Amino acid sequence: MATLLDYCALVRSKNAGPFTLTFDFMAKDERTFTALCATGALSPGLFASLFHVAETEVVVTPVPAALAIKVSLPRPVVQGARGDSDTYAGQQYGPLMAMTLPELDR
Structure with missing residues (x-):
């Protein structure tokens, strides 16, 4: 099995104002970005369960250009x-x- 660091060059969390928490998962390259998106692992359900918020309040946005x-x-x-x-x-x-x-295809 792989970890986020096998897919991402950078994983971070930070405030987006005093009421919002944001996470950035920056893939190592286009191949790993596509593979990470395809896993569906970074789902609203995952964050809802970890941070005790409603799944409908979680916004997951792929940013292909980045x-x-x-x-x-x-x-x-x-x-x-x-x-x-x-x-x-x-x-x-x-x-x-x-x-x-x-696991990523090598």
């Missing part, structure tokens, strides 16, 4: 509010790094 997939969803806790353990949201991608994906 060889990237962008995912946006409401922050589980508003930035800076009591209980916010990651004010810049830079560590929210962590649980995704253990995810397994189909």
Whole structure:
């Protein structure tokens, strides 16, 4: 099995304002971008279950020109509010790094 880092040159999370969390998955090349999209692994259901939001609130946007997939969803806790353990949201991608994906064709 493969990991996100087998497909992506960069995986990151960050704030998109105080109410929105965003993820960027930047593929290594066109082949891995196409393969990552085809897995369907970065689905609204995955992010809904990990971050306890409704699946309908998760937006997954492939950006072919950038060889990237962008995912946006409401922050589980508003930035800076009591209980916010990651004010810049830079560590929210962590649980995704253990995810397994189909092996890439070499």
